[in-house]
Amino acid sequence: MTARLMIVDDDPLVRSGLKLLLGGDRDLEVVAEAGNGREALDTHNAEPVDLLLMDLRMPVMDGIEATAMLKGLNSPPAVIVLTTFDADDYVVRALAVGADGFLLKDTPPADIVAAIKNVLAGQPALSPTVTAALIKQVVDGHGDDRSVPARRAVESLTAREREVALCLAKGASNAEIAAELFMSVATVKAHISRIFTKLDVSNRVQVAIVMHDAGRA
Structure with missing residues (x-):
């Protein structure tokens, strides 16, 4: 299509x-x-x-x-x-x-x-290096005011979802996540959809920012 x-x-x-x-x-x-x-x-x-x-x-x-x-x-x-x-x-x-x-x-x-x-x-x-640079710019100057809600949001994830979220924070593609965590691409997509909902975000960079704020990336 x-x-x-x-x-x-x-x-x-x-x-x-x-x-x-x-x-x-x-x-x-x-x-x-x-x-x-x-x-x-x-x-x-x-x-x-x-x-x-x-x-x-x-x-x-x-x-x-x-x-x-x-x-x-x-x-x-x-x-x-x-x-x-x-x-x-x-x-x-x-x-x-x-x-x-x-x-x-x-x-x-x-x-x-x-x-x-x-x-x-x-x-x-986004390449992993660009993602890292962008995250740094977003979080610089904001102090710790976002760390508590970020940690709470990450705690709402299951252990498997946290693993996927960490891979997202590193800039990994769906195929790379599937290979690293030994799951199908379809399963990765399903996890990502749930992660977006639980963290109240709409893209991978925002997942990376939340993980960074929570001290997980």
């Missing part, structure tokens, strides 16, 4: 370039474009898509606010943020509100397609 995509960027040349790049893949279809976050929300509400490639700095409504609102929907789409810096504070904030990953705007075309398909399949779109 072809995945429906929306490209959100205030630069029409960027939108055109991405649409051209993605047009050659039969599994992906760019069905909508938007020049800012508000337009993206209105377009998605009228005709839902599976995944949005979301620029961060845009007029009217930026990508962070748009991502937060999209992720608050009953059936939220996947969101990959677009950026020019891999340690940009905007990226950290976007991931904190639920973005499923990020891509640098100069990422090779094949890697962009692979990242989109990974996210649509529930796989991470």
Whole structure:
């Protein structure tokens, strides 16, 4: 089944370039474009898509606010943020509100397609080193004010779920978790779904942050 995509960027040349790049893949279809976050929300509400490639700095409504609102929907789409810096504070904030990953705007075309398909399949779109850097930026300056609720949240997990959550915090893919913990990929996905619910998070980076705050990663 072809995945429906929306490209959100205030630069029409960027939108055109991405649409051209993605047009050659039969599994992906760019069905909508938007020049800012508000337009993206209105377009998605009228005709839902599976995944949005979301620029961060845009007029009217930026990508962070748009991502937060999209992720608050009953059936939220996947969101990959677009950026020019891999340690940009905007990226950290976007991931904190639920973005499923990020891509640098100069990422090779094949890697962009692979990242989109990974996210649509529930796989991470962040390398372990980038995940670690982002977690550090998120937790720096917050002291211990989040450690107690984080520990309580982690204690709500079963022993097996904690093992899976720890693997997520290390940036492991579903296949890598399955191999390490000797379970099927389908079982890994089921554990991840329950972990997201119990920790009240929507992506792997947020799981990693909770595990870090709880002193488990």
